[in-house]
Amino acid sequence: MTVKRQYTLPYCNLMLEGLSADINNPLSPLTMLMNVECRLPGVTDITLTGGREFLDSLVMAVSRYGQQLLSGVPRPGVTAQTPPPLVDLKPGDGQYHHLIVRQQALEEPLTDANALAPLDVKLTTVQFYDLMEAVDQLLADTQTLPDLTAEFQTVSRRQVRPEEPIAKRAAPAALGAAALAAAGLALFFVPPPEFEPTRSNGEANTPAETAPAPVEAGTEPEDNSVEPTPKPVETEAEPEGNSAETTPAPVEVEAESSESSGDEANREEDATRDSDSVAGAEPVELPTIATKISDGDRIRALNQSLYDRLLDELAPISNTEALAYRVRLTEAGDVVGYEAISDAARNLAQETPIPSLVSTVSEADEQADFRVVFTETGVLEVSPWDGWPQ
Amino acid sequence: MPVDSPPSFELPLIFNTLTTPELPSQECPRRARTQIDLLLLAIEALDLGGSEAMLAAARDLGLDKVIKGRVNLWLLRSTNPMRRYSQRQPMALDEAKALVAIIGNLARRLTVLVRQLLIGGQQLREKQLSFDHHLRLADYLTRFRTHFRARMNPGRAGVIAYSTDEKLDELAMQLLEQLLLCSGVLGTQRLWSSLFDGEVV
Numbered sequence: 117m118t119v120k121r122q123y124t125l126p127y128c129n130l131m132l133e134g135l136s137a138d139i140n141n142p143l144s145p146l147t148m149l150m151n152v153e154c155r156l157p158g159v160t161d162i163t164l165t166g167g168r169e170f171l172d173s174l175v176m177a178v179s180r181y182g183q184q185l186l187s188g189v190p191r192p193g194v195t196a197q198t199p200p201p202l203v204d205l206k207p208g209d210g211q212y213h214h215l216i217v218r219q220q221a222l223e224e225p226l227t228d229a230n231a232l233a234p235l236d237v238k239l240t241t242v243q244f245y246d247l248m249e250a251v252d253q254l255l256a257d258t259q260t261l262p263d264l265t266a267e268f269q270t271v272s273r274r275q276v277r278p279e280e281p282i283a284k285r286a287a288p289a290a291l292g293a294a295a296l297a298a299a300g301l302a303l304f305f306v307p308p309p310e311f312e313p314t315r316s317n318g319e320a321n322t323p324a325e326t327a328p329a330p331v332e333a334g335t336e337p338e339d340n341s342v343e344p345t346p347k348p349v350e351t352e353a354e355p356e357g358n359s360a361e362t363t364p365a366p367v368e369v370e371a372e373s374s375e376s377s378g379d380e381a382n383r384e385e386d387a388t389r390d391s392d393s394v395a396g397a398e399p400v401e402l403p404t405i406a407t408k409i410s411d412g413d414r415i416r417a418l419n420q421s422l423y424d425r426l427l428d429e430l431a432p433i434s435n436t437e438a439l440a441y442r443v444r445l446t447e448a449g450d451v452v453g454y455e456a457i458s459d460a461a462r463n464l465a466q467e468t469p470i471p472s473l474v475s476t477v478s479e480a481d482e483q484a485d486f487r488v489v490f491t492e493t494g495v496l497e498v499s500p501w502d503g504w505p506q
Numbered sequence: 507m508p509v510d511s512p513p514s515f516e517l518p519l520i521f522n523t524l525t526t527p528e529l530p531s532q533e534c535p536r537r538a539r540t541q542i543d544l545l546l547l548a549i550e551a552l553d554l555g556g557s558e559a560m561l562a563a564a565r566d567l568g569l570d571k572v573i574k575g576r577v578n579l580w581l582l583r584s585t586n587p588m589r590r591y592s593q594r595q596p597m598a599l600d601e602a603k604a605l606v607a608i609i610g611n612l613a614r615r616l617t618v619l620v621r622q623l624l625i626g627g628q629q630l631r632e633k634q635l636s637f638d639h640h641l642r643l644a645d646y647l648t649r650f651r652t653h654f655r656a657r658m659n660p661g662r663a664g665v666i667a668y669s670t671d672e673k674l675d676e677l678a679m680q681l682l683e684q685l686l687l688c689s690g691v692l693g694t695q696r697l698w699s700s701l702f703d704g705e706v707v
Contacts, residue, residue, distance in 0.1 A: 182687055183700045184703075186684050186700035187703035189704045211628065240624075241683045241687075252691045253691055256692060268696065270702045271703040271706075272704075
């Protein structure tokens with residue numbers, strides 16, 4: 117028994133014709149769909165007809181386009197490989213929509229010769245709504261084609277075509293990368309920050325092999341060098357206090373920068389070793405320099421030569437703390453004498469290369485004091501006693 | 507048939523038709539929040555008692571558990587980032603479902619009016635006349651502009667795009683078309699599905 121089902125809306129008339137499953141029950145679903153007719157009264161006189169394939173394509177196109185109108189997100193178009201669907205919907209100029217239907221001649225295989233030009237029906241939004249509503253009513257109707265149900269497909273994130281061209285989207289990232297590169301280039305010329313040793317382990321960490329005296333370099337030695345004001349002495353005294361923590365007395369001596377200190381122990385030693393001082397092997401307490409070398413270049417050269425000579429002779433020392441000495445040089449670079457800053461330094465003086473450098477010279481020469489430190493890690497540091505000259 | 511167990515108050519029936527999308531996070535995406543609020547704004551512009559109708563529809567649909575009154579509705583609508591007093595709190599998917607169901611319900615009631623306005627607008631466009639010639643349509647557009655300007659933050663980039671009357675009229679007409687599309691039998695589901703276009707993983 118042939119059954120007709122009709123979905124009527126003002127601008128759309130969808131009619132399905134088919135065979136009913138149960139002859140006696142007029143409400144039984146269609147088992148076989150024979151014909152689909154879609155009229156669009158008020159829009160076009162053409163009746164769109166087709167079979168199941170046409171219906172499926174119509175449902176798919178209407179569902180997709182309806183969702184696109186609601187969300188504004190365009191669906192990815194069909195690829196070139198797949199054949200174009202029988203029914204397609206595309207947005208048109210202004211508020212119109214284009215229903216494109218590729219009809220084929222009935223009962224004939226589809227060839228290039230008999231293929232008809234696709235129909236293009238222009239719909240307003242209300243007309244499209246009626247078409248969509250007819251389809252929706254069919255989809256919601258469980259008594260016509262129960263196997264045909266609504267499928268809602270959401271466009272996934274990957275399928276969305278970017279709204280802006282790649283060049284425009286890449287611009288912020290490129291700008292960021294360029295700014296980073298520029299900043300990197302600019303910072304390349306900024307010297308790395310100098311490490312300022314802390315009080316507790318200052319001398320242990322200073323990499324003194326390359327720079328003769330990084331400790332002084334960190335404390336702006338340029339300013340303090342020329343005049344022997346108490347200020348440079350204070351800066352010198354900081355690491356000294358550190359190395360001489362066990363024996364505070366010699367520190368006092370250094371801090372006052374004078375050989376006539378009230379330290380009895382030092383004086384005793386001074387007295388006993390005065391006789392040996394010609395040999396120069398023992399550390400002595402040095403008298404005040406009569407005439408100091410004031411030439412900065414000379415001081416630097418002496419510092420360098422002392423460092424080189426000490427380094428040549430340097431052998432491993434069995435010290436557990438930094439050993440600091442005050443070494444006096446003449447203008448010619450001869451070592452007049454040296455003074456141990458701490459007890460440990462005094463005890464281990466013979467292990468250092470300093471005694472072997474001492475020679476007898478006249479006191480009349482211009483002289484300069486240098487600070488020599490052997491750290492417990494075996495690093496040698498040499499720097500002018502009064503700080504670096506300007 | 508006797509009913510053995512009381513109906514479940516957990517989730518209203520209408521939620522069964524709205525499938526939960528596979529989102530990266532279980533919050534309503536930004537575009538969806540904006541779209542829901544704008545559609546509700548269009549309903550308010552169409553119907554003077556729109557905001558009351560929304561609460562009534564919530565009761566009719568058994569959504570009182572999700573939309574707990576006027577303040578709750580206002581808070582939910584304020585999750586629209588365009589709003590002047592935009593709420594940073596997220597909108598749960600259930601709350602979005604409830605609002606979508608309300609939109610579908612109210613849109614169905616307003617179908618006749620929306621059709622009239624759209625057909626009238628189409629005719630005016632074909633004759634290249636302004637919308638002012640259609641009294642009811644001009645009324646809707648004016649009210650929509652007033653609502654929009656009163657409630658949206660003019661500093662937001664999304665709102666600056668609608669600074670002129672023409673742009674706002676365009677938006678209002680677009681929302682009218684969308685209201686029509688979600689007034690059908692499957693309109694609520696279509697609207698729900700469209701909210702997550704380009705958001706699902």
